[in-house]
Every structure is written in C-alpha cells, then in structure tokens.
Amino acid sequence: MQLESPPTDKRYDKPEGERRGLLIVHTGDGKGKSTAAFGLALRALGRTHVHGRQVRIFQFMKVPTARFGEHRMFEQIGLPIEGLGDGFSWKSRDLDHSAQLAREGWQRAKAAILDGSHFLVVLDEITYPLIYGWLPLDDVLQTLRERPRDVHVCLTGRRCPPELIELADTVTEMTLVKHAFQAGVPAQRGIED
Numbered sequence: 001m002q003l004e005s006p007p008t009d010k011r012y013d014k015p016e017g018e019r020r021g022l023l024i025v026h027t028g029d030g031k032g033k034s035t036a037a038f039g040l041a042l043r044a045l046g047r048t049h050v051h052g053r054q055v056r057i058f059q060f061m062k063v064p065t066a067r068f069g070e071h072r073m074f075e076q077i078g079l080p081i082e083g084l085g086d087g088f089s090w091k092s093r094d095l096d097h098s099a100q101l102a103r104e105g106w107q108r109a110k111a112a113i114l115d116g117s118h119f120l121v122v123l124d125e126i127t128y129p130l131i132y133g134w135l136p137l138d139d140v141l142q143t144l145r146e147r148p149r150d151v152h153v154c155l156t157g158r159r160c161p162p163e164l165i166e167l168a169d170t171v172t173e174m175t176l177v178k179h180a181f182q183a184g185v186p187a188q189r190g191i192e193d
Contacts, residue, residue, distance in 0.1 A: 021151040022169040023144055027127065027160035030174030031192070037122045037154045038070055044120040044152070045079050053119035057081040058109040060102055060157075061088055061125040069190050084108070089132070102129035106140070116148040127157025130164075137161055 024040070026033035038057070045055045057074070059066070062083035074081045084105025085098060092098045106129070113121050129135045141163055144153060155164060165171050181187070 020149050021147065021153070023167060024152065024154040025160050025165060025168045025171045026154065026156045026174065027158060027165070027171065028173035028175055029158060030176040031179065032174050033156040033158075034124050036172070036174075037124055037156050038074075040154055041074075041079060041120060041122050045077070047119070054117050055079055055120045055122075056112050056118055057122040057124060058105060058112070058126075059083045059085070059124040060105060060129050061085045063087055082108070085129075089128075099129070099132070099134035102134040106135050110139075110143050113143055113147045113151060113153060116151065118151055120152040120154065123153065123155045125157045126155050127160045127164075130157075130161055131159055137163060140164070141167060 024037075026036050041055050041057055057080065059081065062068075063086055064083040066083045071081055082105075085101050086092055089095060089098065109121065109123055109126075112118055126135070126140070130137055130140065144164075144167060147153065155168075160171075
C-alpha cells in the first residue's frame with residue numbers, strides 16, 4: 001500500500017447547472033448494485049420525509065411475497081418495495097408467465113415514474129427482463145426521457161443495454177475482483193439474500 005497525503009485544497013468547483021432528476025445506473029458483474037440502490041433509496045427517503053415526496057422500489061426478479069432483510073426493514077420504515085416477478089429464470093416454471101409479470105410490473109413502475117409524486121424510483125434488476133426481450137427497450141427509454149424533470153430513477157442489473165448507459169447521467173460499473181462463492185462459500189443470509 002502506498003500512503004498519500006490527505007488533500008488540503010478542494011479538488012473541484014461546484015457545478016453551475018440546474019438541479020434536476022438524475023438517471024442513475026448500477027451495472028456490472030460485481031456485487032453491490034442493488035445494495036447501492038437501496039442505500040440511495042434510504043438517503044432519499046430521509047430527505048423526502050421533509051418534503052412530502054415518495055420513494056419506491058420495484059424489484060423485477062423478486063416474487064411479491066419475498067421477505068429478505070431489505071423487505072423486512074423497508075416495511076418497518078415505510079419504504080414501499082414491490083416484487084414484480086417469479087424469481088430468476090432458472091427457477092421459473094413458465095418463462096412466458098415470467099415475461100408477462102415483467103410487462104405488468106413495468107406498467108406499475110412506469111406509472112410511478114410518470115405520476116410526478118415520486119422523488120426516486122428504483123428499478124432493481126430491470127436489465128434482465130430487458131435483455132431477455134420481455135420488456136420493450138424503446139418504451140423504457142421513452143418513459144425515462146419523458147419523466148417529470150425532478151424525478152430521479154435508479155436502474156440496476158448486469159449487462160445494462162448501451163442505450164440506457166448513453167441516456168444515464170451517472171453510471172457505475174461494479175467489477176468482480178473476488179467472490180466467496182468462487183471458493184465454495186454459499187450465500188450468507190443477511191449479506192447476500
């Protein structure tokens with residue numbers, strides 16, 4: 001490890017642009033995409049309680065009855081999180097039904113994005129129904145372009161379509177460096193639900 005001195009001068013000037021809703025993408029093969037989006041949702045919820053705007057999370061691959069740690073905590077603090085799917089594709093008994101659930105879920109998420117009452121809408125794992133061809137990319141892009149000016153949207157998932165990356169204001173790619181699963185360690189409850 002190489003030591004460095006802490007900066008003593010501010011390294012940037014404050015941008016002069018106007019404040020507006022951002023389109024944020026968390027993608028890549030590394031862990032932490034959903035976790036980062038949930039942290040963002042918590043931050044936004046703390047801010048919106050003051051201003052009366054809503055924060056909402058839609059999970060495109062989780063079932064509506066999912067009860068992972070985030071569901072339990074978000075329920076306690078009043079942050080709506082809605083499972084829209086029937087699990088990952090390898091768990092599906094009927095991929096046509098999975099695709100239909102994704103389309104129906106997209107209509108609910110689209111309405112939340114366009115209604116103007118939300119400060120932040122998280123579209124967790126939306127890249128999967130997009131790359132599987134279950135959702136029309138053009139409709140998603142058009143909705144994101146036409147959303148009210150002050151609505152923030154965060155999208156997560158691997159292999160994000162380049163058209164979404166191009167449209168986004170901020171894109172973070174989570175890079176897999178090392179994962180316990182590769183060493184034979186199973187997912188840990190409360191860490192990788």
